Amino acid sequence: MDISSLIQKNNTKIIFVILDGIGGLPVNGKTELEAAIKPNLDALARDSACGLHIPVALGITPGSGPGHFGVFGYDPLKYEIGRGVLEALGVGIELEKTDVALRCNYATLKNGIITDRRAGRIPTEKNIELTGKLSEEIKEIDGVKIILKPGKEHRFCLVMRFPKKISEKEAMVTDTDPQKEGKEPSEPLPLTEEADEVAKISKKFIERAQEVLKNEEKANYILLRGFSAMPDIPSFEQKYGLKACSIAVYPMYRGITKLLGMEAVPVEGDIKEEIEILKKIYIDYDFIFLHVKKTDSFGEDGNFEGKVKKIEEFDMYLPEILSLKHDVLVITGDHSTPCVLKAHSWHPVPLLINSPYVLGRTVNAFTERECLKGELGIIPATSIMSLVLANSLRLRKFGA
Template structure:
């Protein structure tokens, strides 16, 4: 059930400020049964002190058993039902690369492939280096600026992966993939699944042919397979739904892109990589201008993906060190949580719930003493779904009226 109409009716503008801190992939697992998780192993005196005066709970970001990608995990935290507000693969890729991706564009994920006698012999073209990919993309950019009246924009992703953005009149995204998913078959023809998408299908098929012509002398990267055609989704804005003036503080394109999809103002952040100091500066300098801040910390997830347990522990501790300065801004409502778990043990996103910490007025007594998975089980917030977080934050911030008389 879509509750946005309900929130829209009940939301009211107030001066109170909400700060939502997302420690990407923060939930973890013990390396061996009985051992500590990353959060339990970390020394976090500031988080511990905060947990004492906060309420905790566990959050299942999307659904029990589902390991969410960044898209669904974040959309859920922003209150957008991730089964209803779906971002296509091409669009996600465009957001992740920070590509110039406009309303009306169609984005497609591409794979360089090796073709022989018209058939796919390697769907990943022998996994070229990203540098090789860049070299070939430069060639394509030069050779294929457009097909008919449609602009074609190429972007290197990594290894065999690239992105194409089509820009022009009358493009829709209901077209089938050209990737046959196995070798020994020719690339498929893109087919329109509705009339409005016929032009896109034609352009994709012409593009595939042109790429083969341009790359015919390449030994391995001599063909392309396309998947996940998608337009930039048009979601309701947080301003409309919640009456908020929201800002995003993130440094990686994917998160900035997701935030812009839900209508957040993406603030510039100084510095390279996760740039925590730059993020803190952006938060401080913009504190007066917005009433909702999404603050993203990436490296916890990156370390988890690398299987680096102690690296993840260190990233948690680094965040802990920043916490006093964040708290000194005096958010009325502060939530700290993750968009999913990324246990170093699994080197991947997982389905396990994440701890949620809520510092706000009007909390009930709470037995949880640390921001850890185990303590969060004992918290007074109980066990929530990701999409249930936003209304809770709005309520604690005094921004939601009574529902019904």
């Protein structure tokens, strides 16, 4: 349903927290949320509307882009945004209609086999050094300008700037990441006839980068992911009438929000530093999105204890968020990342909405099994923003 005609403005404040990859599966009988000692989250859940959301569709495992688009109310099946565009925007590259953007990993290659897709999660300082070296050595390929910018740890961004406008079909090239260690890297292959030129430039870039990196012990290879061109998409303010900003450490998540027209506030560090920023800017916005990444990182690493501790760390800082006297507070994830799978999964994601206008007292804790008992039930992720607007009294009555 298009709710744009029902939207009304007021002075309510909305805080929207994503604990990335928060959902899990049992290890020795307990999920990560069940194992965590988190008295503040559990107390908040008891006074909130809880449930589970499905990021895309039943049985479909979402990437981070579709997961975030869903919770922000943009149908990920309609707005399929490449991760490269999100990464580029997140690191501050101003994209043009002539660009193809990619999200890249430094990786370790031995005897033609990828032995580490993340090059041991090299320090960001090393990434800056290597990306600087690549930038110096590879400025142009066959008339296509090469723009590189480092991200966090093993990630960096590549933008290929062509002398002509690039359509989304021309950017449809396969990733070179094999998705698992112990396999050969894939080739960048065109998925459409129009994408042949982009695939050829990509292959040449890989060859030249490999030559530059050949003496590196860990980061001696690169993997290309998320080939994408700039899409057309309505802004968050156009859609909801909300002046919005984001607080996210990792570039891709800043990129998602920039694509939606949110202001992305620069931040370094982790949860503590993000909440300090939140307290400083809270008064200036209607809607503030705060993103916690490491819950997902530990899930992908299969580090159950690490994910549990990150949940507990967030719980320790939660009272500082509550002290801001929000009108609506949402805590959820963009997808589940169970440690037992070491990957994103299709499982429904715990969801909490706190406002003065919820039933509450239907759950005893913020966990997957408890949220299953909550008043929200299991809902599509795209329904969350309607509930947020309703609880902030920003939706008029429908019909007479």
